[in-house]
Amino acid sequence: MILQGLMAVFQPLTVLWIAVGVVVGIIFGAIPGLTATMAIVMFLPVTYSMSASQGIATLMALYIGGISGGLISAILLNIPGTPSSVATCFDGKPMANKGQAGKALGTGVVFSFVGTIIGIAILVVLAPVLCAFALKFQAYEYCALALFSLSMVVALTGTDMPKGLISAVLGALLATVGLAPIDSRPRFTFNLFQLNNGFALVVLLIGLFAISEVMSFAESVRRKQDFTIEQNVKMKGAGFSLAEFIAQIPNAIVSALIGVGIGILPGIGGGVSCMISYTVSKNTSKHRELYGTGIMDGVVASETANNATIGGAVIPLLSLGIPGDAATAMLLGGLMIHNVAPGPLIYEKNGAVVYAIFFAMLLSAVFMLLFMLWGMRFFVSVLKVPKNYLLPIVMVLCGIGAIGNANQLFDTYTMVGFGLMAYLMIKAKIPTVPMILGFILGPTFEENLRRVSQLASSDKFYNHPIFCVLIVATVLVIIFSARANIKDAKREEMAGE
């Protein structure tokens, strides 16, 4: 069966499709507004006419390419290409500003590869065990998990906690627009049917990071400036030394495990995993004050975790037929169309296809590494394009991305609205990143809280050990992060005097 899977993948046409998938994925990932999910949605109908192995291989390639490509624009433009690379901006852009764009890209690409491989390894070896664990997560557990992840906001925001919380709460509030979870009653839709779906994450992402970035740049337009930036970005190898690579291994392993863990749990996804792993990496580091100033550690944490999430998300997808995020939900569709029903019998009934998926993922990871390393000198040359030419193009692409989300022009208006909001937030020094966390996790929390309220009469919380552990962990994280933040604030004050 393993051999059958191998043969299914290593056919010229399939290999070609994987290569095409990776390249298209990287492009979708790199362009703000176009995401891995969108690439899969666009290609899914194309795979209807392919064989099962070929179709799924193509979709996997798009997925891996798409998640990896996001780092390019995050590092070069400070605009995350996909939700999964939001945390890559934190240290990626400062590195680029220091003239280390090549090094940042190299780090991101290599550790994306490392993350993908660790994710695949865990997928292949531990899938059945981890599935049993994932089944333990029901309403109570999700409720606590969402709270726990939200508590990371406190750690993320640093010294100005109230503003971080304002941002997170605003994000959670924005997510309440549309049909309510559970009872499908419209909320804050003002009788506009376009608002029934609520706001899409990708539209919010473009508004928060791309539009606001363009507007900030526009401020400096009338000032005299140097339009030729960073002419001499040289590249050698992957941009960093072997010693630096070895030094990052512990960080990468922890980040990969966080990524896989979050991937396994349905409904959270790469957007959260990169931020949590960045926060964990920062808070456990010996030089946490350097995070955000442009160090490799930050890029490693984010990029390893988001790619490891792929392997994690595929575990429940294949073994249980339960998708971990929007992209895997599309993959599930892709499998069903080819009469490959994920579930307990997938190894028995479609073993060859499962192994084909593993090999396709490995091959996609290798292609991703090669294409991205090879393409790095071209990516870096984006910095040589004067921003007054580059940013309008980015704006147009963002608009296309917003429309592509649901084929609705309405979303471009929302995008601009969010951009204005983000600009005002930046002016008020309110961080925009907690808003994304609030936006993703708010609905998870609400939905499961409401389910818990249906259950509470017959099923008490103390019967759920995972719930209790997570709640205690949440309280601890809040106390310790708050204390660390207050200390930092005092230190800053002292330094100020």
Added chain:
Amino acid sequence: MKKLFFALVLVTILATSAFAAWPEKTINIYITHAAGGDTDYMARQLAANLEKVLGVSVVCTNVTGANGATCMTQYKDGNKDGYTFIATNTAALNGNEATGMVDFGYNAFEPVAVYGIQSGENIVVHASSPYKDLRELIDASIANPGQIKLGISTGGGVYIMACVLANLGHAQFNIIDNGDAANRLTALLGDAIDATSLPYSTAADYIEKGQLRSLCTVLSKAPTLIPNQPSASAVVPELKMDTEYALLAPKGTPAEIVKAMNDAVLKVCGTPEWKEMVNKFSFQDPFYFDVEGTLNNLKEQRDLFQSFVPILEIN
């Protein structure tokens, strides 16, 4: 005589040219559900085959959200030139109206054709559960009110099913929202609920492996290729949830074009390739109606769903 003949020909040409030329450009089909789902798959299969019959491109676009209500709201008064169609399923079309999500039904469109039927949902329990059929499950819930947990997704077809079970079947489940089919499956496997309804395609492998047991199908009649299944309607007569695939046109689309499109759809559905495809995909034989049959079928289903409106409340 010659003049009269030419006049006749001229009149005929003039009379027919208004729609005889249809189709002469690309046809757009807006799909109410996302790529990867059954509604999308069936619509795209239909579109690909329509291209061969009609000789023009048929382009599919997914406009998703709110169980299809977004797309239907947007295109019900869309372009009436005969190049705009909406592909959806009848559970969304009639269900959204019954649950009050939208204030219009199939009458807001020019129905073109019903062109397929789903393999349906099955009521399933854990294999270790003592209940062998729907009757036993309902009786057990009446004997122990509120103790048997039934997982549903509020607002959808499964919700309507739960309401029918509770109010017409007199079952007394503890009804719990678990979200979509994948989440309901997780909840059932993780013992968070005792019973739920799952698409046959999702549940089939678990049933075969002996992890889950199907009590019945909620289709009015079991799929042609998996016939030996009891129907829920044998226990609760009103419980018939037939999800069919339907093609609609915006209100005001000329009747001739609707008829011509229906002819093309019927031509597609009559081919052996189509039969092979639906056999494989939904375990059903080809299922389709002409324009009049489509209208009658939609009316029948709408009447059934509307009869549920007073009971769409779980106490």
